[in-house]
Amino acid sequence: MSDQEADQYPKVVGSNSLYPIVSDHGIIIAYGFWCPGCNSHHAFLLPRWDFNENFDSPTFSPSLSIDASKHDFEMRRCHLYLRDGVLEFLPDCTHHLAGKKVALAPEPKLPKSKEEE
Numbered sequence: 001m002s003d004q005e006a007d008q009y010p011k012v013v014g015s016n017s018l019y020p021i022v023s024d025h026g027i028i029i030a031y032g033f034w035c036p037g038c039n040s041h042h043a044f045l046l047p048r049w050d051f052n053e054n055f056d057s058p059t060f061s062p063s064l065s066i067d068a069s070k071h072d073f074e075m076r077r078c079h080l081y082l083r084d085g086v087l088e089f090l091p092d093c094t095h096h097l098a099g100k101k102v103a104l105a106p107e108p109k110l111p112k113s114k115e116e117e
């Protein structure tokens, strides 16, 4: 997905920053979110990933794996679960959040509606 698409659909759903990515035909084809490990956006494509349709406590399965080494000379991998609104980074991530759990949150530059923990 592109940043342009994200700007086009800035709707924040529930208490987290999961946002729908909509096709030209108005069909939701994916849900995007901010990844604090990569400092970029990732997306779960539908129906390839199962989504529990719970926007307050979203869970996708199976895990999402992004291997940026195909696009970048710098080897980078991001591998995570999103369970109950928490990003669970697996140990094989190459960024600083490997092996950690972080609550899903909006991209930092965006104003937060409220602080939640």
Ligand SMILES: [Zn+2]
Binding pocket: 035, 036, 037, 038, 039, 042, 066, 078, 079
């Ligand atoms: Zn990531």
